[in-house]
Amino acid sequence: MPLRSILLSPVGRYFRTKRMFKQAANYAEKKQKPLMMIGDPCSGNYFQFMSNWFPNCDHGDITIDLYGCEKCHRMDINDMDSWGSFEDDSFVIMETGVLGFSEDIASVASQIARVSGGEFFSAGGNKGFFWESILYKTYSKKLNYTMNPFDFRESIAYTGRRLGRKERISIDFSDLIDGV
Numbered sequence: 001m002p003l004r005s006i007l008l009s010p011v012g013r014y015f016r017t018k019r020m021f022k023q024a025a026n027y028a029e030k031k032q033k034p035l036m037m038i039g040d041p042c043s044g045n046y047f048q049f050m051s052n053w054f055p056n057c058d059h060g061d062i063t064i065d066l067y068g069c070e071k072c073h074r075m076d077i078n079d080m081d082s083w084g085s086f087e088d089d090s091f092v093i094m095e096t097g098v099l100g101f102s103e104d105i106a107s108v109a110s111q112i113a114r115v116s117g118g119e120f121f122s123a124g125g126n127k128g129f130f131w132e133s134i135l136y137k138t139y140s141k142k143l144n145y146t147m148n149p150f151d152f153r154e155s156i157a158y159t160g161r162r163l164g165r166k167e168r169i170s171i172d173f174s175d176l177i178d179g180v
């Protein structure tokens with residue numbers, strides 16, 4: 001039944017991103033830290049008109065996206081040298097559907113833990129058997145993971161799955177921060 005993959009999960013992700021963006025922006029303001037968004041709000045929805053007419057969030061103080069708009073810092077999340085240009089504990093970070101493009105999710109998560117000092121939010125990737133088995137290939141052949149939503153104030157484990165219904169992923173964020 002593809003209903004979850006093509007309707008329920010995208011709609012859920014849309015509203016979760018909207019809600020979490022407000023929380024992340026408020027949190028960053030309270031902490032007086034700049035907000036780093038990973039994912040261009042102007043693009044990326046399966047249907048581009050959705051991103052144009054109904055963006056699910058706004059840009060951050062900096063927005064990272066490899067193919068982003070002119071407001072974005074065009075950076076490949078897999079480029080570990082580029083992450084080196086950001087200092088430890090310098091941003092609150094929120095990502096929206098980009099970490100699925102990680103080649104090695106543990107390496108990217110460790111940079112996010114370092115740069116955010118652990119203050120990380122994610123609305124997660126799309127879910128559903130049909131999406132995770134086949135449909136993701138119609139969005140991008142470079143999509144490797146579907147990660148679950150994450151709010152550092154509530155969870156320690158950042159979890160998800162390799163697409164193609166392969167191995168489950170669980171990354172302990174507190175270990176990553178201890179290792180910084």
Ligand SMILES: C[S@@+](CC[C@H](N)C(=O)[O-])C[C@H]1O[C@@H](n2cnc3c(N)ncnc32)[C@H](O)[C@@H]1O
Pocket residue numbers: 017039040041042043044045051056064065066067068075076077078096097098101
């Ligand atoms: C699902 S969209 C995310 C933003 C979108 N507004 C959303 O939340 O639905 C995925 C984004 O990841 C970006 N992207 C793909 N590969 C990337 C990479 N290796 N590094 C950084 N960004 C990447 C794409 O340009 C695209 O805008």
